[in-house]
Amino acid sequence: xxxxxxxxxxxKKRLHQMELFxxxxxxxQEEIRQKLIDEAALTAFGKEHKFKHIHSLxxxxxxxxxxxxxxxFPYIERxxxxxxxxxxxxxxxxxxxxxxxxxxxxxxxxxSNENLEEGHYKGGKDLLxxxxxxxxxxxxxxxxxxxxxxxxxxxxxxxxxxxxxSGIIISNLPFWVEMKRVPQREISLMDNWEEKLDAMAxxxxxxxxxxxxxxxxxTLLLLRRILELKKANHIHEVWPNLQMYMHGGISFAPYREQxxxxxxxxxxxxxxxxxxxxxxxxxxxxxxxxxxxLMLDYGVYYEFIPLDELENEHPKAIxxxxxxxxxxxxxxxxxxxGLWRYLIGDTIRFTHLYPFRFRIVGRTKQFINLTxxxxxxxxxxxxxxxxxxxxxxxxxxxxVAPFFPNENxxxxxxxxxxxxxxxxxxxxxxxxLDENLRDENSDYDAKRNTNLNLGFPIIHKxxxxxxxxxxxxxxxxxxxxxxxxxxxxxxxxxxxxELNK
Numbered sequence: 468x469x470x471x472x473x474x475x476x477x478x479k480k481r482l483h484q485m486e487l488f489x490x491x492x493x494x495x496q497e498e499i500r501q502k503l504i505d506e507a508a509l510t511a512f513g514k515e516h517k518f519k520h521i522h523s524l525x526x527x528x529x530x531x532x533x534x535x536x537x538x539x540f541p542y543i544e545r546x547x548x549x550x551x552x553x554x555x556x557x558x559x560x561x562x563x564x565x566x567x568x569x570x571x572x573x574x575x576x577x578x579s580n581e582n583l584e585e586g587h588y589k590g591g592k593d594l595l596x597x598x599x600x601x602x603x604x605x606x607x608x609x610x611x612x613x614x615x616x617x618x619x620x621x622x623x624x625x626x627x628x629x630x631x632x633s634g635i636i637i638s639n640l641p642f643w644v645e646m647k648r649v650p651q652r653e654i655s656l657m658d659n660w661e662e663k664l665d666a667m668a669x670x671x672x673x674x675x676x677x678x679x680x681x682x683x684x685x686t687l688l689l690l691r692r693i694l695e696l697k698k699a700n701h702i703h704e705v706w707p708n709l710q711m712y713m714h715g716g717i718s719f720a721p722y723r724e725q726x727x728x729x730x731x732x733x734x735x736x737x738x739x740x741x742x743x744x745x746x747x748x749x750x751x752x753x754x755x756x757x758x759x760x761l762m763l764d765y766g767v768y769y770e771f772i773p774l775d776e777l778e779n780e781h782p783k784a785i786x787x788x789x790x791x792x793x794x795x796x797x798x799x800x801x802x803x804x805g806l807w808r809y810l811i812g813d814t815i816r817f818t819h820l821y822p823f824r825f826r827i828v829g830r831t832k833q834f835i836n837l838t839x840x841x842x843x844x845x846x847x848x849x850x851x852x853x854x855x856x857x858x859x860x861x862x863x864x865x866x867v868a869p870f871f872p873n874e875n876x877x878x879x880x881x882x883x884x885x886x887x888x889x890x891x892x893x894x895x896x897x898x899x900l901d902e903n904l905r906d907e908n909s910d911y912d913a914k915r916n917t918n919l920n921l922g923f924p925i926i927h928k929x930x931x932x933x934x935x936x937x938x939x940x941x942x943x944x945x946x947x948x949x950x951x952x953x954x955x956x957x958x959x960x961x962x963x964x965e966l967n968k
Contacts, residue, residue, distance in 0.1 A: 481596045488763040489822040493788055500527060500768040503801055510552045512542060512807065524786070533772075533784060533799060533808050536574050542805075546577055549626040554805025555579050561639075563632040563744035564909070573909045576744040578635055581803040585766040587636055590747035591644070593762070594738060597752050598711055602736070610708055611649045611674045615667070615681025615689055616656075632744045649674050661917045668692045676706040679735075680713040683722040684838040684878065684920055690729055703732050715740040717836050718827075718955075725874065741827060745811055746802050749825065761823040766803035771796035774814060777831060784808070792817050797831050833953040837869050837878040838920045840911040842904070844952045850903035858896060861887040864934040864950045868960035870925055877922035883963045885929035897926050933967050940966070 488495040504527065508518040516530045542554045543562075551558040554577065561578035599605045616633035628635075637655050640648065650670035657663040672693045679686060690702055697705050712726070712735055719739060726737070741749035741759055746767050749759035761769070770784035774795040784799050798813045800806060814828040830836075833844040847867060855862055863885040870879040882900075901924055905912035914921040934950055940962075951959050 478592060478596045479599050481593055482600055484764065485593065485596075485760075489760075492763050492821065492823060493786075495763045496768060496787060497524070499764065499766065500524070500801065503766070503768060503803060506803075507555060507805065510554060510556060510805070511545075512554050512805065516807075528784070528808075531801075531808050533782065533810060535810050539806060539809065543575055543577060546805075547575060547627055547629075554807070555803070558626070559805075560627055561635045562627055562629045563635055564629050565632070565744040574744075575629060576632075577804045577806075578632075578744075579804045581766055582746060583636070583639055585803060586747040587742065588641060588644075589765060590740065590742060590750060590762065594713060594740065594750050597750065598736070598738070601754055602710070605710060606708070607677045607710060608647065609675075610647075610677035611671075612644070612647055612678040612680065613649050613671050613674075613676045614655065615679070615686045649676065660913075660919055664689060664692055664919065668696055672697055672705055674706075675708055677708050678711045678713065679709065682716040682839050683714050683719050683726070684717065686712070686714070687722055687725055688920060694729065701729050701731055703730065703734070709735050711735065712737050713740055714738070715742050716839050728874070743811065743813075745800060745806060745809065746804070748798075748800075752824075758818040758824040758826050761825055763823075768801040770799040770801075770808065771815075772799060772810075773797075774831075787823060790817055790820070790823075792820060795828050829955060833951070835867060835869055835880055835953050835955065837871075837880075838914045840908065840914040840921060842867075842880065842908055842911050842953065846904065846907040846911070847953060850900060850907045853903045853906075854896060854899045857899060858891060860891050860896070863887055864929075866951055866954065866959055866963065868954045868957045870922075871957075877918060878920070879922035879925050881925040881927070881957075881960060883927045883929055883960055883967075885931070885934050889928055893926075893928065897924065900924065900926070927964060927967065929963065930967055933963065937963055937966055 501522075504513075504518050504521050507513045513519075518530070521527050521530050539554070546553045546559045547562060549558065553559075557579075559577045559579055561583075562575040563578050565574040565576055595607065598607070614633070614637065616631065616637055634656055637648075637652065645652075650667050654663065654666045654670055657666065667689055681689075693705055694700070694702065699705050702709060709730070712730075714737065719737070723737075736754060739749075739751040739757075739759055741747070747762065747765055748767065748769075749761055751758070752760040763769075770786060771790055772782045772784050774797060776782040777797050790796065793816055795814050795816050798811050798815055800809050800811055802809070810831070812831050814831055815825045816828050817823060817825045830841075830843075835842045851862060851865065865882060865884040867880055867882050870876075870881040872878045901915070904924070905915055911921070915923075938950075954960065
């Protein structure tokens, strides 16, 4: 208990610094922006964009255009090949493998030492400080922290290491975290999820776990396996001192009730974080809240594009000083990994100003993200096209929505497709579509492995003209009305299924 008291006192010292960026957010962000420019002035990117002549926000925006991943990739490719001082000073050793883009199965996001220390690890420490401040009787340090990583297979590319973000983080954890973390590193870094699930369960189910951290879908699978092995009714019987669950990566909404069912005592607090491959951006800083505090001193400079501006040829990004409540913005980041005015693809909505709290709204593109697979419309289109070409069939229209699982079911993507002709081998079509989706998106492939976290897609054949009839029923014939391709809810899909009966 004495060690926990000392830990709580030390960790809470960070609260004063958080209060400073709450009180002076614009000043802190201006300082971050200029620091990033100064530090990268002698990089290849800095020289090309004349960083030495950037002394104001106006200079910054004139010198550096908004950029997508594809526009960063030529620089990132040079870094992967071992070149130093490209986007960020020195050589970058780590690259986080993330969801695919329009021209690749995967993205490779550079991870600098500064990014790990000033972002990912600082974020973890800050969440602990917030928790100890909110819960006077918190005692996390006396027990263990269970970190549920995703697929963490690492591969050597030239002089660098490429892998899942969770694997990179676990491989570089500070000693004081590592000594309190379970499972052991060899298990955490296993890439076969089916084997890893059992190994994690066996390695942790008899520990005094007080903190859980992980993506909801993966964490839920592990908890259910532990209940099965321990023949317990709920997790409190296994870990009576469990006090905190830190989650992020995907929406918690579809999983909240399932967590409540296996954590029924109400003694475990849920805390959301916004921790992406590109950086650590937000932390829930209030109990029982659905909003996060924008973390302004993690080596990230933020800009925001109003959603209605995004389709313009030259969209205008704005700063914190002019954002408005409840308006949706596409997030733009400049980071201490060398991402410059980078459109990350997420959309947020501010719920509070001064301090700046927000909620993640979604993505700037259509997507489905049930278990971290982040299937984009480009992936779906390409996979469907390959399948139809191979089988010499034609699709009239289609839409895809999530299938939210009950306790004994698996999450899946549910497709509704209208074909020109239904005279073909439908089972083979379904098999090939799934195979092509796995080929197009590496994260979908990982989540589909052995059907543990994402099941085989559910596919419906639509009757002739069913989409036309559906659009007509919604008064959306003609004009600019389009069939929604990938949705985050089931409203359209359920209407089509009902109409198809």
